[in-house]
Amino acid sequence: MRVLYFIFMVFCYSQIMFAQDFKTPFELSNGLETATYEQGIAFYEKLDAQYEEIKLFTYGSTDIGKPLHLAVFSADKDFDPKSLKAKGKSVFLVINAIHAGEPDGVDASMMLLRDIVQQEKLKKICKNTVFAVIPFYSVGGVLNRNSYSRANQNGPKSYGFRGNGKNYDLNRDFIKMDSENAKTFVQIFHLWQPDIQIDNHVTNGADYQYFMTNILANPALYAPEMADYFKKEFRPDLLNKMKKKNLEMSPYVEMRSNTPDSGLVQNVRSSRFSHTYATQFNTIAMVAETHMLKPFKQRTEATYQLMLSLLEILEKDGVKIQKNRKKSFEYFQKQKTYVLDWKINDKKFEMIDFKGYAAEQIPSKVTGQLRTFYNKSKPYTKKIPYYNVHEAKTTIEKPKMYIIPKVYGNIVKMLEMNNVVVTRLEKAETFKGVYYFIKDYKTVAKPFEGHYLHSDVVVEKKKAEYALQEGDWVVLTNQPNINFIMNVLEPQAPDSYFCWNYFDIILQQKEYYSDYVFEDIAEKLLNENADLKKRFEAKKQQEPEFAKNAKAQLDFIYYNSPHYEPNHLRYPIFRVE
Ligand SMILES: [Zn+2]
Numbered sequence: 220m221r222v223l224y225f226i227f228m229v230f231c232y233s234q235i236m237f238a239q240d241f242k243t244p245f246e247l248s249n250g251l252e253t254a255t256y257e258q259g260i261a262f263y264e265k266l267d268a269q270y271e272e273i274k275l276f277t278y279g280s281t282d283i284g285k286p287l288h289l290a291v292f293s294a295d296k297d298f299d300p301k302s303l304k305a306k307g308k309s310v311f312l313v314i315n316a317i318h319a320g321e322p323d324g325v326d327a328s329m330m331l332l333r334d335i336v337q338q339e340k341l342k343k344i345c346k347n348t349v350f351a352v353i354p355f356y357s358v359g360g361v362l363n364r365n366s367y368s369r370a371n372q373n374g375p376k377s378y379g380f381r382g383n384g385k386n387y388d389l390n391r392d393f394i395k396m397d398s399e400n401a402k403t404f405v406q407i408f409h410l411w412q413p414d415i416q417i418d419n420h421v422t423n424g425a426d427y428q429y430f431m432t433n434i435l436a437n438p439a440l441y442a443p444e445m446a447d448y449f450k451k452e453f454r455p456d457l458l459n460k461m462k463k464k465n466l467e468m469s470p471y472v473e474m475r476s477n478t479p480d481s482g483l484v485q486n487v488r489s490s491r492f493s494h495t496y497a498t499q500f501n502t503i504a505m506v507a508e509t510h511m512l513k514p515f516k517q518r519t520e521a522t523y524q525l526m527l528s529l530l531e532i533l534e535k536d537g538v539k540i541q542k543n544r545k546k547s548f549e550y551f552q553k554q555k556t557y558v559l560d561w562k563i564n565d566k567k568f569e570m571i572d573f574k575g576y577a578a579e580q581i582p583s584k585v586t587g588q589l590r591t592f593y594n595k596s597k598p599y600t601k602k603i604p605y606y607n608v609h610e611a612k613t614t615i616e617k618p619k620m621y622i623i624p625k626v627y628g629n630i631v632k633m634l635e636m637n638n639v640v641v642t643r644l645e646k647a648e649t650f651k652g653v654y655y656f657i658k659d660y661k662t663v664a665k666p667f668e669g670h671y672l673h674s675d676v677v678v679e680k681k682k683a684e685y686a687l688q689e690g691d692w693v694v695l696t697n698q699p700n701i702n703f704i705m706n707v708l709e710p711q712a713p714d715s716y717f718c719w720n721y722f723d724i725i726l727q728q729k730e731y732y733s734d735y736v737f738e739d740i741a742e743k744l745l746n747e748n749a750d751l752k753k754r755f756e757a758k759k760q761q762e763p764e765f766a767k768n769a770k771a772q773l774d775f776i777y778y779n780s781p782h783y784e785p786n787h788l789r790y791p792i793f794r795v796e
Pocket of ligand 1: 420421
């Protein structure tokens, strides 16, 4: 009996020691510290070595030269995405530390993945769901550890920096793909094709009672059945689950005016952001934003519970979500028009309960001016308006195909990385269609994310013919990822490749004329072209300033002559309509 007791005690002790082996730096510091890059990767390597249901993958590279890791839990011990999809498994993808100063998801994911593999009760929620975690997205940012850059954040003791190794904000990089991180991510995304994706952050801004706020995708971005499921089932289910855990969530606190009392707004977010990017591919995507003023420990626990709730929903609704995703791809493929840009309808809103703190104006001890003070001794719950209805701002008809001239191999590469089928036509053929001419656009005065980003693009369509040359590429629009295609190839889309400067070279005129020589040519042109002469004379009559300006007159003739280069301001991707 004594021997048995001894064996039992040794067993218990070894189990405790074993569990101790998998304690995270977060737990060992009682919620004061976040795992370093080395600690995090070592932790996942250990889980991979110990448990057959966990595998740690490395993919591609990041700007800092290290790969992107992906830790995967698969109850079947099957780690082949294609085979998992064929078996009907759902995929839940987590992005952590894309802003490395906001590490809550890093530690929450380590604990959740461990708990799922170690606790039978939790394992049940991953029977049909594959749980995939990117432990550190901005590896360069994570390695740039400090204790100061998050000036208002309540822990952990030290953390990474918002910019990556090259100072890019990687949550603006999903379309332009300047970073190796983004190029590697899109590979992971299209390989695993997540049904739900979460990107874990910590927010700045106003003070209020919530630990967790969320940026859910704008339902207008989803196909009708998915939007219906999202609004009627997914969102209420998620909010209820968190409420039951005493972790009631608010929408991300973007205020109409200076304080939450003025109402919240769900701002339009284009596809440069992780969740909108994923939504383009019909993934249910969200950004978790814990509140910076709450202690790191509770923030991380809330992130853990949010991911657990999402896993529960996916395990329950996986079949439905997968079916809706499939239908969404079919729906968009059949559409004739596409929305490139959205605006908030500022007349429509719903009233929501908001748990805030009274915002008071008190004299500042630093500046002597009035400052906002959120009075924690005066918590309130009140109804406030939430503006979350979006309507189309720019809608474009789908062409039959786009022709990409052979010199734009870089554009083709980016499309192919995003699972777009780009083809080459065998025989020489001439197509009828249109070119866009860029009539107007705005450009930021200072670089934004390494770019002089354009916006408010105005185009003019001009009918033309395109004689396909050997080496030109064709993008047929009858394909599942058409939403993405339109959003990057149509210059008016806010995150088009045009706006991100991939075609700036067409905005520059290469040849000009010398006035004294062109005088004679201009005279000849007017004499030989009655229509041009008529328009020229009419313009002089109607516009006195023009009639007095010799340069403007020569310009007018030049720009209306064959001497003016046809490619100036011509967006080179041809639309076959
Ligand atoms: Zn962030």
